[in-house]
Amino acid sequence: MNQVVGIPRGMFFYKYYPLWKSFFDNLGVLTIVSDQTNKQILNDGVKHCVDESCLPVKVFMGHVLDLKDRADYLFIPRYTSISRKEYICPKFGGLPDLVRCTIKGLPPIIDTEINMRKDKDNSALAAIEVGEQLGYTLYQSVQAYQLAVNDYRLYRSRVHNYELPHRIINNSKLTTLNPKTLKILLLGHVYNVYDSCLNMNIISKIEQNGGQVITLEMFDTRQLRLLAQQLDKPMFWQYGTYALGCIYSVIQQQQVDGVIYLSSFGCGIDSFVEYMAERRIRQHTNIPFLIISLDEHSGEAGMNTRLEAFFDTLKWRCRNENNISSYGQCVYDS
Amino acid sequence: MSKKFFLGVDVGSVSTNLVVIDDEDRLVFKKYLRTNGQPIVSLCKGLDNLTGFDKELEISGVGTTGSGRRLASVIVGADIIKNEITAHAVAAQKLMPQVNTIIEIGGQDSKLIILRDGIVYDFAMNTVCAAGTGSFLDRQAERLRIPIEDFGTYALQASAPVRIAGRCAVFAESDMIHKQQTGHGMAEIIAGLCEALARNFLNNLAKGKELKAPIVFQGGVAANIGMVAAFEKALAEKITVLKYYDVMGAYGAALLAKEKVLSSNQKTKFLGLNTSRQEYKTLSIECQDCSNCCEVLKILANGQEIACWGDKCGKWSGSNKKYTQESAS
Numbered sequence A: 001m002n003q004v005v006g007i008p009r010g011m012f013f014y015k016y017y018p019l020w021k022s023f024f025d026n027l028g029v030l031t032i033v034s035d036q037t038n039k040q041i042l043n044d045g046v047k048h049c050v051d052e053s054c055l056p057v058k059v060f061m062g063h064v065l066d067l068k069d070r071a072d073y074l075f076i077p078r079y080t081s082i083s084r085k086e087y088i089c090p091k092f093g094g095l096p097d098l099v100r101c102t103i104k105g106l107p108p109i110i111d112t113e114i115n116m117r118k119d120k121d122n123s124a125l126a127a128i129e130v131g132e133q134l135g136y137t138l139y140q141s142v143q144a145y146q147l148a149v150n151d152y153r154l155y156r157s158r159v160h161n162y163e164l165p166h167r168i169i170n171n172s173k174l175t176t177l178n179p180k181t182l183k184i185l186l187l188g189h190v191y192n193v194y195d196s197c198l199n200m201n202i203i204s205k206i207e208q209n210g211g212q213v214i215t216l217e218m219f220d221t222r223q224l225r226l227l228a229q230q231l232d233k234p235m236f237w238q239y240g241t242y243a244l245g246c247i248y249s250v251i252q253q254q255q256v257d258g259v260i261y262l263s264s265f266g267c268g269i270d271s272f273v274e275y276m277a278e279r280r281i282r283q284h285t286n287i288p289f290l291i292i293s294l295d296e297h298s299g300e301a302g303m304n305t306r307l308e309a310f311f312d313t314l315k316w317r318c319r320n321e322n323n324i325s326s327y328g329q330c331v332y333d334s
Numbered sequence B: 001m002s003k004k005f006f007l008g009v010d011v012g013s014v015s016t017n018l019v020v021i022d023d024e025d026r027l028v029f030k031k032y033l034r035t036n037g038q039p040i041v042s043l044c045k046g047l048d049n050l051t052g053f054d055k056e057l058e059i060s061g062v063g064t065t066g067s068g069r070r071l072a073s074v075i076v077g078a079d080i081i082k083n084e085i086t087a088h089a090v091a092a093q094k095l096m097p098q099v100n101t102i103i104e105i106g107g108q109d110s111k112l113i114i115l116r117d118g119i120v121y122d123f124a125m126n127t128v129c130a131a132g133t134g135s136f137l138d139r140q141a142e143r144l145r146i147p148i149e150d151f152g153t154y155a156l157q158a159s160a161p162v163r164i165a166g167r168c169a170v171f172a173e174s175d176m177i178h179k180q181q182t183g184h185g186m187a188e189i190i191a192g193l194c195e196a197l198a199r200n201f202l203n204n205l206a207k208g209k210e211l212k213a214p215i216v217f218q219g220g221v222a223a224n225i226g227m228v229a230a231f232e233k234a235l236a237e238k239i240t241v242l243k244y245y246d247v248m249g250a251y252g253a254a255l256l257a258k259e260k261v262l263s264s265n266q267k268t269k270f271l272g273l274n275t276s277r278q279e280y281k282t283l284s285i286e287c288q289d290c291s292n293c294c295e296v297l298k299i300l301a302n303g304q305e306i307a308c309w310g311d312k313c314g315k316w317s318g319s320n321k322k323y324t325q326e327s328a329s
Helices: A013-027 A039-048 A055-067 A090-102 A122-133 A138-160 A165-169 A202-208 A221-228 A238-253 A268-284 A301-323 B039-053 B069-076 B084-095 B134-144 B148-156 B169-181 B186-204 B225-235 B245-264 B273-277
Strands: A004-007 A030-033 A073-075 A078-081 A113-115 A182-187 A211-215 A258-264 A289-294 B005-011 B015-022 B027-034 B059-065 B101-105 B110-116 B119-125 B215-218 B280-286 B295-301 B304-309
Touching: A004 A013, A013 A030, A013 A122, A013 A138, A013 A165, A039 A055, A055 A090, A078 A090, A113 A122, A122 A138, A138 A165, A182 A202, A182 A238, A182 A301, A202 A211, A202 A258, A202 A301, A221 A238, A238 A268, A258 A268, A258 A301, A268 A289, A289 A301, A301 B084, A301 B119, B005 B039, B005 B069, B005 B084, B005 B245, B015 B039, B015 B245, B027 B039, B027 B245, B039 B069, B039 B273, B039 B280, B059 B069, B059 B084, B059 B245, B069 B295, B069 B304, B084 B101, B084 B110, B084 B119, B084 B215, B084 B245, B101 B186, B134 B148, B134 B169, B134 B186, B148 B186, B148 B225, B169 B186, B186 B225, B215 B225, B215 B245
Parallel strands: A004 A030, A004 A073, A078 A113, A182 A211, A182 A258, A258 A289, B005 B059, B101 B215
Antiparallel strands: B005 B015, B015 B027, B101 B110, B110 B119, B280 B295, B295 B304
16 A cells, blocks of 8 residues: 555644654555745745634645645644643644645545543554554454554653754754753743744754753653642643642752743643743742743744843853852842 | 043844944943934944044944844944844843843843843843834724823823733724724723733733843833833832943943953044045845855945955855855855
8 A cells, every 4th residue: 555644743732743653564554744944834834724823733734735735644643632631732732624625626634633631541442543544453453553662752752851852853952951052941832842943943043142941841740740730720731730730840840941832823722831830930939031922923033132141140140150159138129 | 540430232123223332331322213214324323423522532432232233333443233132131230230130122122131149131122023012002003093102191191091902913903993983082092002012011021031130121211111011010019220221232342341341452433524525325136047046235335345245166255155055065
């Protein structure tokens, strides 16, 4: 069977691609991935998508268009929930339909639902369904999925070891954790943090300013859940639980020098998670906190100025660390 | 030993400022020019002014800041290129070491810088919208046919400022026209506008932040005594406007250049005052070699390329390895 499954490089791509890639490989299905986001994909996406949607969804449309004529199937699973009793953004649930209604002349879409709200093994059932659609037996799919889960665990452990997911997936140069650089927690949705075009290369810019990026995916999720229990009530959103778990971890261990929150303009979840995070950081720590909101503008000057000033703040602090007067008075007061 | 002088250049969206300081941080020359959308032209004009002031002046270091800092650095040859926030903080601290809060309102952006114990603790900048900034005041002054310099005096004459929506420049304008048509006086409307801007600034940038005294106000808008009064009223604190308030960014850049040059013992990269005599041209091209379609900009001096940027892969700029796209590595 020489059918090619196209996987758009958007939304949860940088979260689950290694799992599904391995699953398809084990079945012997050929896969192709859309190009890394570029101006063409961005423009196509913005042109075709409904106006009020957030930028990542628009970019996703661009990726679908990029794959449209190259694949026999499009793999756009319908993610409803990826953890027990929690939800993700409803746009994921509607994504296959949104794509279908927006773009005409598409190859068939594999839109199996993945809903782990009640049952964490649901993704295995989803995999069987995907296999079925492509003409594989239950046994073949189960075996392929089991192997894929092992691969995925391996990948996750690499990420826990401070390797950035997009660099693993794109095969670009990896950086190792250097104890001397400033550690920056870059919080945000996977589709904002790892898409170098959409976020105007923020990770490289942080590195050029002498920082090193730590992301949500590098934390141990079980620990994040425990930490998030400090919240007055459980978060509705899985991302919110983890993001605030990271914030509590930072408050407890002070393992980073600064926190940058990358938010999408118009994102409902970000709109309150960013302020919940900011309030907690400011209340309990002295760690500098910066919010950068992303939208369609491509002028990088605004982001560069904010990042440079943020790093000046951090470095200025480090330089002054040894100058604190033992009298409890400011050394600069004259 | 001859005296050393340092040049600071701040190329902003509305104004281009040049200052020269001596080695005791005193201002010996200052020039505030309108950018008029032509940063290179106004920068050269500023340099000509400096030549006219004293052409024997020996510059030992140059710093550039402002949104056009990179462009300026190529033309004058800068020793240090700094963002506006740091430059403003350094300058304010020099003149008032105990400062805790800096309000800076410029042409197209506004900043709030919070300092504690002599270091920048936190900062905020306005988002894409320019509603609470100088260019909006400029526009309104033009519409009312009042010279912007007199705006503040008018505001202070108001008996009771009217309330104007300051959230958005477009709404503010229609609100102003509405108030004007119901018969409110010019002074009351202008005072209301100043208060709306101050309120907008505090709601947007100061959200959740503690503004501790001493507070300084700088940037072009600080010349407006109506705005100073509006901030004092809103914050119930005294607001200080420092002596070089309109060129603080450039002053900060000069201070930073001095620190950099003296600490590194390097010779300055300054290209000399004659650099303004050259003929500058910019060339924009859209690269068609890949789907990124980068907007590449080349700067030519007397027909020779002196700088190039805007490409993601570094193909055009060559040595410019900064900000290379991840895929290239």
